[in-house]
Amino acid sequence: GMPSAPPPVLAPRRKSRQIKVGKVMVGGDAPVSVQSMCTTLTADVNTTLQQIAELTAAGCDIVRVACPSQDDADALGEIAQHSQIPVIADIHFQPKYVFAAIEAGCAAVRVNPGNIRKFDDQVKEIAQAAKDHGTSIRIGVNAGSLDKRVMEKYGKATPEALVESAVWEASLFEEHDFHDFKISVKHNDPVVMVRAYQLLAEAGDWPLHLGVTEAGPAFQGTIKSSVAFGALLSQGIGDTIRVSLSAPPVEEVKVGLQILESLNLRPRRLEIVSCPSCGRAQVDVYKLADQVTAGLEGMEVPLRVAVMGCVVNGPGEAREADLGVASGNGKGQIFVKGEVIKTVPESQIVETLIEEAMRIAEGMEEV
Numbered sequence: 001g002m003p004s005a006p007p008p009v010l011a012p013r014r015k016s017r018q019i020k021v022g023k024v025m026v027g028g029d030a031p032v033s034v035q036s037m038c039t040t041l042t043a044d045v046n047t048t049l050q051q052i053a054e055l056t057a058a059g060c061d062i063v064r065v066a067c068p069s070q071d072d073a074d075a076l077g078e079i080a081q082h083s084q085i086p087v088i089a090d091i092h093f094q095p096k097y098v099f100a101a102i103e104a105g106c107a108a109v110r111v112n113p114g115n116i117r118k119f120d121d122q123v124k125e126i127a128q129a130a131k132d133h134g135t136s137i138r139i140g141v142n143a144g145s146l147d148k149r150v151m152e153k154y155g156k157a158t159p160e161a162l163v164e165s166a167v168w169e170a171s172l173f174e175e176h177d178f179h180d181f182k183i184s185v186k187h188n189d190p191v192v193m194v195r196a197y198q199l200l201a202e203a204g205d206w207p208l209h210l211g212v213t214e215a216g217p218a219f220q221g222t223i224k225s226s227v228a229f230g231a232l233l234s235q236g237i238g239d240t241i242r243v244s245l246s247a248p249p250v251e252e253v254k255v256g257l258q259i260l261e262s263l264n265l266r267p268r269r270l271e272i273v274s275c276p277s278c279g280r281a282q283v284d285v286y287k288l289a290d291q292v293t294a295g296l297e298g299m300e301v302p303l304r305v306a307v308m309g310c311v312v313n314g315p316g317e318a319r320e321a322d323l324g325v326a327s328g329n330g331k332g333q334i335f336v337k338g339e340v341i342k343t344v345p346e347s348q349i350v351e352t353l354i355e356e357a358m359r360i361a362e363g364m365e366e367v
């Protein structure tokens with residue numbers, strides 16, 4: 001068929017320089033990528049690779065691993081080699097691990113200059129090693145570990161302080177003609193974080209890695225990240241994102257992908273359009289929506305499934321969707337592409353929806 005117009009987005013993408021993180025392009029017109037970080041001991045290669053495989057299956061584009069010890073540094077080669085997605089080594093404090101990660105074949109290295117003593121003196125060699133190996137860098141500025149000089153000037157991690165620190169560190173690499181880096185300026189307060197990225201976006205064309213640090217447990221962290229990333233991405237700011245949750249990293253990937261899908265920055269996959277229920281509901285909407293969601297989990301097709309509690313908005317919404325149910329009087333009217341195809345007793349709503357979804361999905365392309 002005819003290619004359809006791309007779905008609308010809220011703002012044109014900010015023009016950022018493009019860099020390579022292994023096989024994934026970041027910045028420019030590359031799709032906004034989703035990152036997460038392993039929670040395993042990096043030195044435990046098998047467990048780490050297992051988690052990377054799970055993250056890859058969940059849709060993660062780039063994965064980061066911590067490297068706090070020599071055992072971890074020694075494991076990087078095997079991990080980088082066997083991971084299906086690019087691996088970024090996360091280095092604090094010890095510049096020797098930066099070199100180890102570059103030599104091990106990591107796609108990129110995250111450095112936090114605020115946590116590396118005498119960082120300025122090492123930049124030349126880091127830039128050279130990274131250039132030689134085609135490794136990119138993330139300059140990860142963090143509110144909790146700001147450069148001492150900047151902290152003395154601003155007193156606390158204000159947006160201006162985060163940006164000054166980042167721009168300074170970027171200039172150190174640029175002085176050595178190294179440009180393959182992206183920047184993050186993370187803060188745990190979405191307001192400070194959003195302002196910092198807005199300022200940073202104006203200060204240069206660096207690709208930006210979005211993150212709210214220490215965003216919290218799943219519920220709070222999901223909301224903080226969604227609000228902050230949503231504010232920035234809706235202005236075209238952000239080239240790669242990492243949702244940080246005190247929850248398994250696969251959850252971070254799911255949230256990240258859902259944020260991008262919500263803003264049409266990724267093709268939408270399964271979408272459940274379910275009503276909140278109210279006094280008019282003639283069916284247990286929560287249960288029905290949960291059962292349908294569970295039954296369709298993992299579907300990779302752009303399917304909108306409406307689950308409506310009564311006939312007020314029910315049929316209307318159900319008609320707009322690819323597939324839907326409007327319930328009433330112990331029965332469910334099943335709609336496909338706007339047509340009632342059958343009416344089933346309440347007890348058969350879930351299985352009928354799943355059956356029809358599978359049938360429609362077979363005729364659709366995966367996204």
Ligand code: SF4
Nearest residue numbers: 275277278281309310
């Ligand atoms: Fe209430 Fe019906 Fe709307 Fe659901 S579809 S919120 S039950 S009016």
